[in-house]
Structure formats: structure tokens, C-alpha cells
Amino acid sequence: MWEIKIARGYIPGSIGRITELHGAYYHEHWGFGLFFEAKVAAELSEFLRRYDENRDGFWTALVDGRIEGSIIIDGIHAESEGAHLRWFIVSDAFRGKGVGNRLIYTAIDFCRSKGFKRIYL
Numbered sequence: 001m002w003e004i005k006i007a008r009g010y011i012p013g014s015i016g017r018i019t020e021l022h023g024a025y026y027h028e029h030w031g032f033g034l035f036f037e038a039k040v041a042a043e044l045s046e047f048l049r050r051y052d053e054n055r056d057g058f059w060t061a062l063v064d065g066r067i068e069g070s071i072i073i074d075g076i077h078a079e080s081e082g083a084h085l086r087w088f089i090v091s092d093a094f095r096g097k098g099v100g101n102r103l104i105y106t107a108i109d110f111c112r113s114k115g116f117k118r119i120y121l
Contacts, residue, residue, distance in 0.1 A: 002063045002064065003063070004061055004062070004063055004068075004094070004098075004099055004102065005061070005062045005063075006059055006060070006061055006062075006102055006103065006106055007059065007060050007061075007062055008053075008057070008058065008059050009053065009058055010048060010051070010058065011060055011062075011067065013067070014058075014060055014067055014070070015041065015044055015045055015048065016041075017060075017066075017067040018040070018044060018060075018067065018070045018087055018089065019037060019040045019041040019044065021067075021069075021070070021089045021090075021091055022036075022037065022040045022087065022089055023036070023037035023040065025089060025092075040087070043086075044072075044087060047072065047074060047086070050076070052075075055075035055076065055078065055114070056072070056073060056074055056075045056076070057071075057072065057073035057075070057106075057107055057110040057111075058070075058072050058073075059071050059072075059103060059106050059107065061090065061094070061099045061102065061103055063094065068090065068091040068093065068094045068099060069089060069090035069091060069094060069099045069100065069103055070087050070088065070089055070103070071085065071087065071088045071103040071104065071106065071107045072085070072086045072087045072088075072107075073085060073086075073107050073110055073111060073119070074086055075114065075116065078111075078114070078116045078118075081118075081120070082116065082117065082118030082119055082120045083111050083114075083116040083118065083119045083120075084119075084120060084121075085107060085119050085120065085121055086121075088100070088103065088104070088107075090103070107119075
């Protein structure tokens with residue numbers, strides 16, 4: 001049996017793995033290609049360069065040290081527009097097994113603890 005660990009903060013390789021999960025899923029289900037995958041990589045990288053742990057949330061779901069899911073709260077405009085929920089994904093291997101629920105609840109709890117009034121996609 002596997003154990004799911006929800007980790008907060010940057011983990012080496014997370015930009016590549018989260019981009020891979022998005023690229024593969026959205027290609028298979030929606031026909032997205034290079035433009036989308038490059039956009040995910042660029043925007044995720046930009047977010048992490050300005051990441052502020054007091055305002056933003058970055059979590060990965062780890063199984064045996066491998067990233068199998070992610071969720072991000074971008075809080076840069078939380079006061080005026082709301083907290084932006086981004087890059088939420090779970091690998092095919094762990095979809096439907098509660099990983100997504102754990103990630104969502106982690107992000108919502110974070111937003112509540114920060115007093116964010118609104119969360120949007």
C-alpha cells in the first residue's frame with residue numbers, strides 16, 4: 001500500500017513534473033500541445049520566482065518521493081481579486097483515490113487561515 005504525503009514548498013524537479021502532468025493530461029483529453037505545455041512551464045516558473053510563503057501556497061502530493069499531484073494558491077491579488085487556484089492536477093495513477101480531495105482541502109484551509117474572502121480558478 002502506498003502512503004500519500006502532501007508537501008508544502010518547492011521540491012527539486014517539481015516544475016518539470018507538474019508541467020509533464022499537465023501536458024500529458026491536456027493533450028490526451030483536449031488535444032492541447034506545445035503551446036499549452038510551454039505556457040504551464042513558463043507561468044509556473046514565474047510564479048515560483050516570486051513565491052512568498054506568507055501569501056502563496058504550493059503543495060505537491062508525493063508517493064514514494066514522486067510527485068503525483070499538485071495545487072497552487074497564488075495570493076498576489078488575494079485582497080482585490082481573490083486567491084487564484086492554479087495548477088491543480090493528479091496523475092492518472094492516483095486520480096479517484098482521494099489525492100485531489102486532500103490537495104483541495106489543504107488549499108482551502110490555507111486560504112481560510114489567511115482570511116482570503118474569495119478563491120477563483
